[in-house]
Every structure is written in structure tokens, then in C-alpha cells.
Amino acid sequence: MSADRLEQQLAFLTEIDRLKTVERSTQITDGSRVENSAEHSWHLALYALILSPYAAENVDIFLSIRMLLLHDLVEIDVGDHPIDVQTDWAAVAEKELVAAKRIFGLLPNDQAHDLLAIWTEFEAAETPSAKFAKYLDWSQPIFMTLFNPDRPDAHIDVVMNNLETGRASVLRQEFPEVHSYATRLLGWSDTAPEKDFQARIDFLAEMDKLKSVLRATTLCDASRRENSGEHSWHIAMYALILGEHADRPMRMDRVLKMILIHDLVEIDAGDKPIHGDHDTAKMAMIEQAAADRIFGILPTDQRIELRALWEEFEAAESDDAVFAKSIDRVQPVIANLETGGGSWIEYNVSRQQLEDRVGWKVAKGAPALWSYLQGRLRSWFAQNA
Incomplete structure (x- = not known):
């Protein structure tokens, strides 16, 4: 694997760290602040995973997850646009396409092509997988x-006008399950939601708390500490x-x-x-104990499956967990290099x-990646020993 290719990939991953500073209009569920677009993207990908039993048979859940992980990257350049503000949506779409070409264009050509195609499919919202992702959004x-x-x-x-x-x-x-539960929460309906669906939505609401768990690592612009929700998005x-x-x-x-759920226990x-x-x-x-409580919110089948996946991580x-761990460990290293040492x-x-x-865990799952970083690490520690 060429060093140039890896350099392009890491440049892209560093650039998209900026999504963590794009603010949306929706507040996180404790009302303390507005949500940012990176943690929103993680939460949506988790929505797709947890609500997958309600997707049509022709929906590719993991394509929907990919769409939701990257769908808002264009907001790095164009910002978020609340639905209740009068907007020239055609002009926004033109600007977003320019942004998509710039941001994905940081990657090697094959990856740029593939991710732009996924983003374009999501925006068109014509395929079953894109429609499911849009409904979750x-x-x-x-x-x-x-x-x-x-x-x-x-x-x-x-919310009322939107519904x-x-x-x-x-x-x-x-997506009648969503509409029915939302209208019940508004007091418009007395119809009780299906028990398992309510459990899944209650779980997703509880998982919003991960956005308030702060890590030692800062953003690449060193403006604040990263939270575990946006971290989970970034390592995905x-x-x-x-x-x-x-x-x-x-x-x-x-x-x-694994990555979408690996830090959920940090809520407790x-x-x-x-x-x-x-x-x-x-x-x-x-x-x-945290895993017992958190995964215990889910219906039995998902509780067993995701708890086992968390244990595997x-x-x-x-092999899957070794690679996931290596990626989890390398992201803070790159953030520290970008911020002059950070944590x-x-x-x-x-x-x-x-x-x-850290090093041996990264090298165990992605040795070429750790080898590539050696030059930057030697230089930093030589100057800061």
C-alpha cells in the first residue's frame, strides 16, 4: 500500500473532524446544548442498527448505515439548514454537491467515487435503503x-408541523410505528406503541447521553474535548x-x-x-454493570446480540474485534499529532x-498504519521529550 494513498486517507479523516463543530438546531435530550452534525450522524447510524427489524426486506441496512455516517459531511462547507427556516433548497443542493466533490475528493479516486455515489444515492432518496435512511434522518x-x-x-x-x-x-x-409513537408522545393519540418498538426508541433516547461523556482527546482544532458520541462516529x-x-x-x-456500540457503557x-x-x-x-443496564433496555433478541458483540470487542x-480496537486506538494518536501533543x-x-x-494494539490490527505513523511520532517525541 503506497504512502501517498494512506496520506490521502488520513488527510480526509482529519478534515472531517470539522463536522464536530457544525451545530444543528435540535437540542440533545438533556436540553443543555444543541447537537452537532458528527454526533447526529453516529446517533442516526445507531438508529438504523436498532430499528433494522422495521426495515423492508429489500433494504440493505449496512448501506443505510454508511449513508447516515457520511450524509452530513457536506455541512463542513455549507452548514446545517433547519427545516423551519425559509430556504432556497435548490441553491443549497448545488452548494452541497460542490462540497461533496471537494471533501470526498481528498480521498484516493476509487474511494472518492464510491463515497460520492453513496452520498448521491442518499440525497436522491429513491432506493429502499436511501428511503429508510431518510426516514430515520x-x-x-x-x-x-x-x-x-x-x-x-x-x-x-x-415537530407538530413536521408530523x-x-x-x-x-x-x-x-413508517407508521414512528408516526404513531410520536403522536402519542404529543398527546394526539391514545394508541400504545408496540412494546418492542417502544423499547428500541427508549434505548435510542437513553443513548443520547453518550454525547455528554467527555474524553481526554481534543478535537483536531484543539477547541474542546471530544465526546464519546462523536468519537464513535469518527472511528466508524x-x-x-x-x-x-x-x-x-x-x-x-x-x-x-461493534464501533457504533463499543462506548455505550461510558454513559454509566x-x-x-x-x-x-x-x-x-x-x-x-x-x-x-453498565452493560447489564444499558443493553437490558432492548428487546431480548437485540439485547443478547449486541451484548455479545460488545463483549467480543x-x-x-x-479478527473483527482486533481491527476495531486498532482503529479505536489510532484516532486519538492522530488527533494528538494534529494538536501538538494534546493529551x-x-x-x-x-x-x-x-x-x-497503544502502539501494539494498532499494529496488531493494522500494522501498515502504525508503521506509517512512526516518522511523525519519532519527530514529535524527539522535540518534546
């Missing part, structure tokens, strides 16, 4: 608002782009599932910085400590 802000006890009255007005006469009104026919993108560097045969769809357990000092046994017990023994300075990290706690 319309549904998530509705439930975010309805589950937010401190939502502004104006936000409820937007009654706006774009989400089509959900009455196309890392996996998609860097999958060709895996040292073992892995299944990307399973890797993406918090983030434990890799370079911090922790009681490992105590931390494992806390995370197991934690064990890091299967390495804060935790007084040595080169040997980085190798002992």
Missing part, C-alpha cells in the same frame, strides 16, 4: 425533541476508509456494529483515558508508554 430530531423535558415551545411547534403537514407526514404511511469513518489496511480478514459490517461508567491510572478490575466490574480476540502533554506520556498502551 427525519425521525431522530422528532424523538430528540419529544424526549427533552426542557425543549422550547418553538421546537414542539416544529402534520411537513416532510415527516409521510411517516404515517411509510476511520474503519470505512482504512479497512483495506487490516492485517486479518475482517467483516466490515460487524466492525461497524464514564471515559477512562488510556494514559490514566485506573483500577482495571474495578473498572471492568463497573462496565459490566472488549476481548479483542476475533500526551497532559498525561506526560513517553514514547515507550505510547507503544505499550
Whole structure:
């Protein structure tokens, strides 16, 4: 694999870190701030995974997940456009296409072509997989608002208009479970939602709390600490782009599932910085209890499946988990290099400590990636020892 190709891929992954600074109009469910487009993209991908039992048979769930992971990247250049603000949507579409070509154009040609095609399919919303992704994109802000006890009255007005006469009104026919539960939450209906559907939506609302878990790593512009929701989105993108560097045969769809759920336990357990000092046994017990509660919200079949997948990621023994772990470990390294040291300075990290706690895990799953970074690492530690 050429160094130029990897350099292009990492340049793209660093550039899209900027999506974490694009603010939307919807508040996170605790009402403390507005959501950003990166954590929104993670949450939507999780929506697709959790609500997959309600997708039509001809929907490719993992294509929908890919669409949702990358659908808002154009907002890095054009920003978010709330549905309740009068907008020239044709002009926005033209600007978004220009943005898509620029952003995906940072990648090697084959990947740029493939991702632009996925983004274009989502925007057209004509295929079953794109329609399912679009319906989720319309549904998530509705439930975010309805589950937010401190939502502004104006936000409820937007939800009501959207469900009654706006774009989400089509959900009455196309995704009746969503429309029915939303209208019940509004007090428009007395019809109780189907038990498993309600459990899945309740789970997704609870998972919104991951957006408030702060990590040691900062954004690439060093403006603030990264949260675990947007981190999960970013490493899912890392996996998609860097999958060709895996040292073992892995299944990307399973890797993406692992990544989407791998940090959910941090809602209860918090983030434990890799370079911090922790009681490992105590931390494992806390995370197991968190997994019991969090996955326990789901219906039995999904609870068993996703809990087992989380355990597999934690064990890091299967080919899929080894690669997922390597990607999880390498993203903070690149963020620290981009910010002049970041958490390495804060935790007084040595080169040997980085190798002992991070390097071997990256090298185990993607040795070419770790090898490529050696020059930058040698240079940084030589200047900052």
C-alpha cells in the first residue's frame, strides 16, 4: 500500500473532524446544548442498527448505515439548514454537491467515487435503503425533541408541523410505528406503541447521553474535548476508509456494529483515558454493570446480540474485534499529532508508554498504519521529550 494513498486517507479523516463543530438546531435530550452534525450522524447510524427489524426486506441496512455516517459531511462547507427556516433548497443542493466533490475528493479516486455515489444515492432518496435512511434522518430530531423535558415551545411547534403537514407526514404511511409513537408522545393519540418498538426508541433516547461523556482527546482544532458520541462516529469513518489496511480478514459490517456500540457503557461508567491510572478490575466490574443496564433496555433478541458483540470487542480476540480496537486506538494518536501533543502533554506520556498502551494494539490490527505513523511520532517525541 503506497504512502501517498494512506496520506490521502488520513488527510480526509482529519478534515472531517470539522463536522464536530457544525451545530444543528435540535437540542440533545438533556436540553443543555444543541447537537452537532458528527454526533447526529453516529446517533442516526445507531438508529438504523436498532430499528433494522422495521426495515423492508429489500433494504440493505449496512448501506443505510454508511449513508447516515457520511450524509452530513457536506455541512463542513455549507452548514446545517433547519427545516423551519425559509430556504432556497435548490441553491443549497448545488452548494452541497460542490462540497461533496471537494471533501470526498481528498480521498484516493476509487474511494472518492464510491463515497460520492453513496452520498448521491442518499440525497436522491429513491432506493429502499436511501428511503429508510431518510426516514430515520427525519425521525431522530422528532424523538430528540419529544424526549427533552426542557425543549422550547418553538421546537414542539416544529415537530407538530413536521408530523402534520411537513416532510415527516409521510411517516404515517411509510413508517407508521414512528408516526404513531410520536403522536402519542404529543398527546394526539391514545394508541400504545408496540412494546418492542417502544423499547428500541427508549434505548435510542437513553443513548443520547453518550454525547455528554467527555474524553481526554481534543478535537483536531484543539477547541474542546471530544465526546464519546462523536468519537464513535469518527472511528466508524476511520474503519470505512482504512479497512483495506487490516492485517486479518475482517467483516466490515460487524466492525461497524461493534464501533457504533463499543462506548455505550461510558454513559454509566464514564471515559477512562488510556494514559490514566485506573483500577482495571474495578473498572471492568463497573462496565459490566453498565452493560447489564444499558443493553437490558432492548428487546431480548437485540439485547443478547449486541451484548455479545460488545463483549467480543472488549476481548479483542476475533479478527473483527482486533481491527476495531486498532482503529479505536489510532484516532486519538492522530488527533494528538494534529494538536501538538494534546493529551500526551497532559498525561506526560513517553514514547515507550505510547507503544505499550497503544502502539501494539494498532499494529496488531493494522500494522501498515502504525508503521506509517512512526516518522511523525519519532519527530514529535524527539522535540518534546
